[in-house]
Amino acid sequence: MIRLGVTGAAGRMGEAVIETAAGREDVEVAFGIDAADVEDVQGVPVYKPAAFADLLDSHEPDAVIDFTVPDAAIEFATDCADAGVPLVTGTTGHDDLQFETVAAASEQIPVLKATNFARGIQALLRTVSAAVEALPGYDIEVTETHHNGKRDAPSGTANTILEEIEDARGEDFEEVYGREGLQPREAGEVGVHVRRAGDIRGEHEIMLAGNDEAVTLTHRAEDRGVFAAGAIDAAVWLSDQDPGWYEFADVIDS
Ligand SMILES: NC(=O)c1ccc[n+]([C@@H]2O[C@H](COP(=O)([O-])OP(=O)(O)OC[C@H]3O[C@@H](n4cnc5c(N)ncnc54)[C@H](OP(=O)(O)O)[C@@H]3O)[C@@H](O)[C@H]2O)c1
CATH class of the missing domain: 3.40.50.720 (NAD(P)-binding Rossmann-like Domain)
Known part of the structure; x- marks a missing residue:
């Protein structure tokens, strides 16, 4: 003990x-x-x-x-x-x-x-790395959702996911936090989106899209x-x- x-x-x-x-x-x-x-x-x-x-x-x-x-x-x-x-x-x-x-x-x-x-986040990080390496050139967007009392944004976990993407790509990229007005997507950028509502424990989603298909990896903490x-x-x-x-x-x- x-x-x-x-x-x-x-x-x-x-x-x-x-x-x-x-x-x-x-x-x-x-x-x-x-x-x-x-x-x-x-x-x-x-x-x-x-x-x-x-x-x-x-x-x-x-x-x-x-x-x-x-x-x-x-x-x-x-x-x-x-x-x-x-x-x-x-x-x-x-x-x-x-x-x-x-x-x-x-x-x-x-x-x-x-x-x-969360143990599932460790598995997610490894999966993100494998998906990014397997799908070069696909657009990537990261979305995280937390309860309305969370102070920092984006979440520490979202930042860890971004580091994992950078390691897997082997190069720096521009992170674009939300989009507004005329803001077309630039090649290679990674969009980061933050939602705050209710008592949601923590959700992280990584979307990889290209080649007429999209892959979405999600982790959701229930408690x-x-x-x-x-x-x-x-x-x-x-x-x-x-x-x-x-x-x-x-x-x-x-
Ligand atoms: N790593 C993970 O798995 C994980 C999971 C969830 C959350 N987090 C992180 O953990 C942190 C806390 O999250 P939470 O949801 O528990 O926040 P919270 O409900 O706001 O709890 C933080 C507590 O710390 C107290 N506090 C503030 N300043 C202090 C000080 N100087 N000395 C001692 N206590 C102090 C706060 O008191 P007052 O309210 O009076 O200021 C509050 O009771 C955040 O950074 C969050 O992102 C990490």
């Missing part, structure tokens, strides 16, 4: 992690952290962010799972590095500088950062539990690793 700290404990994903952990025998959540004024989530005590470093010292968790916002995530990464506690972070929307700060922590501790902890379970699997795996930078594919492949 490993012990976890959860940052963003009162948020949509933090709550899902605590709920999922309660149903498992290999983990327990020792404490939560959140900016919101909440005393506990499902019986797990929740503290303010200023208490985080002290809680790492007093509770000595085996790993921290973070689902917050980029500004907070980089502070938690630095505190985890100082305390020697492995960090799993699913927070998305970092700019380059924020990303580098999280990456720097991996010189001292194991850090696993993933834009999506936040899929991300929570993946993040917990990642924390269990990461708690045994050496300092370094890891991806969710490392967990799946192992």
Whole structure:
């Protein structure tokens, strides 16, 4: 059994992690952290962010799972590095500088950062790569849909899909975010479309079209539990690793 700290404990994903952990025998959540004024989530005590470093010292968790916002995530990464506690972070929307700060922590501790902890997304990424390589010259459009509370756009997962397309094509391309007015498609560009509505957990669709045919690859998360379970699997795996930078594919492949 490993012990976890959860940052963003009162948020949509933090709550899902605590709920999922309660149903498992290999983990327990020792404490939560959140900016919101909440005393506990499902019986797990929740503290303010200023208490985080002290809680790492007093509770000595085996790993921290973070689902917050980029500004907070980089502070938690630095505190985890100082305390020697492995960090799993699913927070998305970092700019380059924020990303580098999280990456720097991996010189001292194991850090696993993933834009999506669904196993199906790992399969989708591999399928996208195979489809792009098999269909050179086809037009590609990426569409993602999330709930109306999501802060960053396009989603971190959509950005990961775009990186996968770039790797598979072996060359840079222009990303066109939505289209309006007179804006004919240019050869090679990839359209990126973002929808925000209701409580949709997360949908990603990649369309490849050409040669009088279209191929559509879609992943749809039905419940936040899929991300929570993946993040917990990642924390269990990461708690045994050496300092370094890891991806969710490392967990799946192992
Ligand atoms: N990798 C994946 O599989 C995956 C899946 C889903 C979501 N995500 C990402 O995870 C992140 C969180 O998503 P969510 O839907 O759970 O968002 P959310 O519901 O807004 O939860 C974020 C929580 O973090 C809290 N918070 C904000 N600033 C903080 C700080 N400085 N210290 C501690 N807590 C702080 C928020 O409190 P306030 O509301 O009071 O600000 C909120 O309770 C987003 O970046 C999202 O894109 C990743």
